[in-house]
Amino acid sequence: QGNLVNGYLMTYLVLNFLWVHIPLLVVIVTGDLLSGEAHGGTLRLILSRPVSRSSLVSAKFIAAFVYTLILMLIFALFSLGLGLLLFGKGDLIVIFESINIIPAGDILWRFMAAIAYGTIAMISIASPSLLLSSFASNSLGPILSTMAIIILFTMVSSFDFSIFTYVKPFLITTYLDSWQMLFSYTPAIQSLLTDAAVLLLHSIVFYLLTLLLFIRKD
Numbered sequence: 001q002g003n004l005v006n007g008y009l010m011t012y013l014v015l016n017f018l019w020v021h022i023p024l025l026v027v028i029v030t031g032d033l034l035s036g037e038a039h040g041g042t043l044r045l046i047l048s049r050p051v052s053r054s055s056l057v058s059a060k061f062i063a064a065f066v067y068t069l070i071l072m073l074i075f076a077l078f079s080l081g082l083g084l085l086l087f088g089k090g091d092l093i094v095i096f097e098s099i100n101i102i103p104a105g106d107i108l109w110r111f112m113a114a115i116a117y118g119t120i121a122m123i124s125i126a127s128p129s130l131l132l133s134s135f136a137s138n139s140l141g142p143i144l145s146t147m148a149i150i151i152l153f154t155m156v157s158s159f160d161f162s163i164f165t166y167v168k169p170f171l172i173t174t175y176l177d178s179w180q181m182l183f184s185y186t187p188a189i190q191s192l193l194t195d196a197a198v199l200l201l202h203s204i205v206f207y208l209l210t211l212l213l214f215i216r217k218d
Contacts (some may be wrong), residue, residue, distance in 0.1 A: 001091050001103075001104065002088065002089050002090025002091055002104055003087060003088050003089070003090040004090065004093070006083075006084075006087045006088050006090035006091075006092070007080065007082075007083030007084035007087040007088060007089060008083070008084075008089065008090065008092040008104070008107050008111070009087075009090075009092055009093065010079075010083040010086075011079045011080045011083040011111060012094060012183065014079045014083070015079065015111075015114065015118075015179075018075065018079075019118070019176065019177070022072075022075065022118075023122065023125050023147070026068055026071065026122050026125055026126050026129070027125065027126070027129045027142075027146045027147055027150075028143055029064070029067055030064045030067070030068075030126040030129040030130050030133065031129045031130075031132065031133050031139055031142035031143035031146060032133065032139040032142075032143070033063060033064060033130060033133055034057075034060055034130065034133040034134045034214075035133040035135075035136040035137060035138055035139045035141070035142050036133075036139050038136070038137045038138075039138045053215045053217075054211055054215060056214075057134070057207075057210055057211050057214050057215075058211075060130060061127070061130060061210075064126045064129075064130055065123055068119060068122045068123050069119055071122070072115055072118055072119045072122060073115075075115075076111070076112075076115045080111055089104050090104055091103055091104050092107050094183045096180055096181075096183055096184055097184065100183065100184055100185040101185075102185065110182045110183060110187070113179075113182050113192075114179040114182050114183075117178065117182075117192065117196055118179055120196050120199050120200060120203075121172075121175065121176050121179075123199075123200075123203050124172050124199040124200070124202045125146070126203075127202065127203040127206035127207060127210075128146060128172075128206050129142055129143070129146040130206070130207075130210055131209055131210045131213075132145050132146055134210050134213060134214045134217070135213075150172075150173060153171045153172060153173040153174075154176075156168065156173075157171055157173045169198075172202055175195040175198055178191070178192055178195040179192075
C-alpha cells in the first residue's frame with residue numbers, strides 16, 4: 001500500500017550506502033582526540049595539572065561516544081525526516097534473504113532500532129581509533145591506520161574462505177551489517193542483541209587497553 005518509492009525505501013537505501021562513509025566521519029574526529037592534544041603541546045600541560053590520566057582517557061572516550069551519538073541522530077533526522085517529507089509513506093519492500101514486504105505501520109521502530117544498533121557499531125569503531133590516537137603525536141597516523149584496519153577486516157569478513165572461519169567472530173566488521181536483520185519479515189531480535197553485546201564488549205576492551213597503555217606512557 002502507498003507509494004512504491006517512499007521515504008522508508010529511500011531511508012533504507014541511504015542507510016546501506018552511508019554505512020561505508022559514517023565510519024570515516026567517526027575516525028576523522030576520534031583519531032584526533034588524543035593525538036591532536038599531543039601535536040598541539042597541550043597534552044603535557046593538561047597532565048602537569050592534578051588531572052589523572054584515567055580521568056583524561058575516560059573524558060575523551062565519553063566525548064567520542066557523545067559525538068558518535070549526535071552524528072547518528074543527525075543522520076536519522078535528515079534521512080528519515082527528509083525521506084518521508086519528499087516521498088511520503090508506504091509499505092517497504094526489502095530484499096534480504098527473500099522478498100520482504102513490511103507494512104508501513106511496522107517500519108518506524110525498525111529504523112529506530114537500526115539507528116540504535118548503528119550507534120553501538122560506530123562506537124566500537126571509535127574505540128580502536130582512540131587507542132591508536134593515544135600512541136601518536138599527529139592525527140594522520142591514527143586516522144589512516146584505523147581506516148586501513150577497517151578495510152582489511154571488512155575484506156576478511158566478506159570472504160567465505162575456511163581459513164578465516166575462526167577469525168571472523170573476533171572482528172568488529174563481522175557485526176557491522178547485522179542491523180539488516182531488522183528488515184526481515186520476522187526480525188531475529190535475539191541474534192541482533194547478541195551481536196550488539198559483542199560490539200559493546202569490543203568497545204570495553206579497547207577502552208581498558210587505552211587506559212592501561214596511556215597510564216604507563218612516558
